[in-house]
Amino acid sequence: MIKKMMWILVSCLMVLSLILASCGTTETTGGAEEDEGDDKVIITETETGGTKTEEKEETPVSSNEPQYGGTLSVVLGGDIMGFDEGTTPDYWDVAGHLTHDELLEGDWAQGPAGTGKFTWATNDVYRWDSKSGALAESFEIIAPGDMIFHIRQGVNYGLNSNSEASRLVGGRQMTGDDVYWNIDRWLNIEGSQVARSARDMANAIVVTQLDDWTIQITVPTDQAIYLASYLVDWCSVIPPEIVSTYGNMNEWQNSVGTGPYFITDYVRSSAVTFERNPSYWQTDPVGPGMGNQLPYAENVKYLILADASTREAAVRTGQIDVYFGVTVDALENLTGTAKDLIIKQGIPAASSSIGMRTDKAELPFSKKEVRQALMMAIDYDTIIEEYYYGEAQLPSFPIVPEPELMDAYLSLGEAPEIVKELFSYNPEKAKQLLSASGYPGGFKTSIICTNPMVDYLSIIKDMWAQIGVELEIVTEEIGAYNSRWASRNYDEMFYTLWPSSGTYVRMLALTGTGVGQNLSFINDPKVNETKSKMLEAFAAGDQAEVDSLFKNLMPYVLEQAWCVQSPIPYTYAVWWPWIKGYSGEYSPGICNEFRWAKYIWVDQKLKREMGY
Template sequence: MLYKHKSGFIKLLSLVTAVSLLFSITACSKSDNETTKPSAAPSKTQQPSGSASTEADAASSPEQEAPQYGGIFTIGLASEQRGFDSALFNYGATNHLKQTSNTLIEGDWTKGPSGEHLTDFDTSTAPLAVSFGALAESWEFIGEDTIVFHIRPNVHFGLNPNSEASRLVNGRELTAEDVAFSFRRQFNLEPSAPTPKAYAYTRLTQDEFPTSIEVTDKYTVTVRGKPGFIGSLFYWLTEMTGIYAPEVVAKYGDLNNVLNDVGTGPFYVTEYVQNSSITFARNSNYWQKDPLGAGKGNQLPYLDGVRYLVLPDLSTRLSAFRTGQLDYIRDVSLDDFKQLIAENPDLKYSKTVGTGGGLTLRTDKPDQPWYDVRVRQAIQLGTDRQAIINDYYGGEASLINFPVSDTQTFRSLGAYVGYDDLPANVQELFNYNPEKAKQLLKEAGYPDGFEINVVLNASQIDLASVLKSQLEKIGIVLNLEVKEDAVYTSISSGRTFEEGIFGGGSGATPQAFHNFRPDDAGNTAMIDDPIVNKLIADFADKFMIADDESWPLIGEATPYILEQSWYLTLPAPYTFQLWWPWVKNYNGEYSLGGGHFYNFTHYIWIDQELKKSLGY
């Protein structure tokens, strides 16, 4: 069988219409012996970008303004990067690569809010239907085990004259040899550059590794893998693999010194101050043109540069944004959002679903109470999610955000299933019913409840305390063991906690099944379930090859996953992204691809006169 894809051929999605107003969820007060049914979640999780002043501002089309070149776009990061080499670290965590590099496939700007608005690009996943061929101009699936990539010609590595590594590459053209080298190194298959600690080992099974990688001509790479796993291999190669110049790796060994980074992206690194900042300058030889609007056909990027400032303290980030030192800030809480808008009604903003957190218990130890599904379901019933939505999040939260995030994209693909579409027995688990919870605990042999030792970090204390108070009403006591962030992360990634950990259960990248693969570090519940394992295999067989068939498989499995109650996921708060009005051609996009955070910068531009007129 032959599947062929060219970057100009994209299936359009039938998507829900954007909601234009903020919504609120009505509180419903019940006594402990009554059942509280949560309000139904809204069908849309992000309102269109706009300003606080008028809806007309929100409806204006920034792409009608003639773009201007120049200016620096400054972003505040909450933490320093854990690493800089995407063969050794998660591509999503190597933030600098979103400015300096390209992957084979990326989110299609013309499909997002600044174009057709078929997706919001507000999650870390961009399905193939809203993506385009970046470094891969086209690709083919041949039979059940072969992918052929046709590399885009006339793409050159950026040349920074002040960088020894960049001068080594000297702005030469990207070829299939570079892509094949990067592929092999990603899986520790490159003899000249071994990567025994390749990140792929922590996320993929050997079945998902390539069996061969071959260059067939200057612009063609042929990859073979195991039948049934080609889709997940394709995803890893096209969206999670940074493309590097072999001569740079040969000279420096790895890419963990960011100043040695040399890529094909719209910018290159000019300065790095550890735990402080990364500064990027415009790559004047970038290959991409503006695909739409008044600037269609213009050479990208418009900006002179981008700057990342590492600002771990939220109050410092907010202050930097208020004073114009940051052009953009994301993951802003409802309270901070209201205050910022009150101070400056002309700010632009968008809204998206965030991460709700929750409680994860090990399910691999038969001697622990929660090995019994009735106990896990009792914990669900003893959790008053509606109270958390109303009282903790001020009505601004999504009830169900797992195993798939409540986003426009996932709803349109048939992957997300909300409360109203769940069977009655699963809906019941999200209705607060402490009496039913006590009954299940009694049936399971725990009429007096029990204690759970729960590991967490300082940022989770408030929400965990709310849950602790609720569960005490059904006889379950959470002993909260607060750890420093680094220790908590180590315990979580190593899955070394004894009983429970606060966190886990993310729906941001459901196609990766990190929370369910038996050997995955993200599977903190220690799940090894035959039904879910079959789902993973069935999905991998179709993923990225037949998207319209693969994504609904997750939606169909959602009731079963939620019924098992492996993860006690709590409501996910809506967070806000704000930017100053001088940032143009921007409408809240976040990740144009799988974990491609902040890779929208080459499309936007700065109205420098407006910025000056506002006193910045």
């Protein structure tokens, strides 16, 4: 059986987001001892004793009625990168997801707790119909690219009497002037995600404060997607006086927001501790606690554990309540001793596949038939069954089969025969295509990757050798590799993580020259025309038209074989039964990791009865 390696986790280092994943195993069983001396969390496993045994009684049943109190503990695989979105991109400011609010956020009532339209299992749902009002009570599209936001009244900044910065703000009401000031800051401060990734929108946008509580934002129609993705459901509101007093909010002690929690402690590379904001403005929008003031949990704790085996030990012994990005291998390791864990299967938002220089006429990859031959020479069925243990899917490019994207996704069952043939192992047909393209004996090529990717690419190398294609695998250290990825600086082939599926409206996988996008150097008139139509439809709020345009283009895109696809493996979220009101959500909205924490509650009685 082909040995499975966790190469995909390392490739995800290129993605500008925190990875909460697991690899590695441990031979011990039993409980864990937690030492919180000096606030540093150290988790060790022991051979005897502990909080849990293998011969455990059936899980006790407890009430599903929401309750207040308790602590929710989650884990980060890396340290906090900053506390001010003006200087730190939002996806690195994961503490801010609990301490601050944005204008809009993912609609919890449309998630598993409500209608189930969205899973909130990834962080890249770029859809107007997925959003609900947060600091903007409501919004309206009055014309394509022209929107009005009605700012919520009666929202106060949290008042933490132990914080000098919070006392400075004094728990005052957030105002429309604050929102206008923050928008201006997002657009102009050099470190913000808007300034980094949506410069054209920032330069073209017109922001007008119509009255004390109403703001109008107008952008060109082809930039409206950036308004949705980088402005209103990404950037959070802070009190201007914090910046005028301290210069920025880089230090956690200066963190003041309208969010459901305060930061009360941060120990670098160890833990972040949050305390409930008793004056939070939001109520539970759905379910048995509908109308209750949020949040429910008294405290939230981010444990920062870089070592995978330590993270798994913490999960198994109940020190971590919720854990994401679990691979099949790690899942078996976790549930072998922690049999009460609740498991939910999901699919990552992005896949790793082979990009190539299709723009160089002198290279074989400039010919469609050669690219098709490379795909036909891969035995995808065997790879899925033996390398991924049957837990993977195709197609994985240019989008993956996320539930939120199924109206835009073209499955193999729906695809025309020519596309189905590309995923069917046919080395003889592949040889014929190479011969007809001027490569009767095959050719030599090279691919750049990192060490953890070699195992998978060695399989591809062996399969391509059967049709005369000699592949040289060139490994680089992660820094040099990421630089190549960002600048698209490679001569032939590059094995990489492609843009997140949620970016499909912008077609980052198929167009453009920006950081980490269009990794096969595609410049196709049909694709470009469809992209323009999709952006216009998005600006008008017509999601059905956006999805229809994209899906109708997919037979053509997949036939071109611009990317030699790899199957995308499933991952899993796991959590303990005492976490209630939860269904595996990861990010309600765009890069809103852990924002779901305000909606869930900890069944403390059940946790005690289970021995934790």
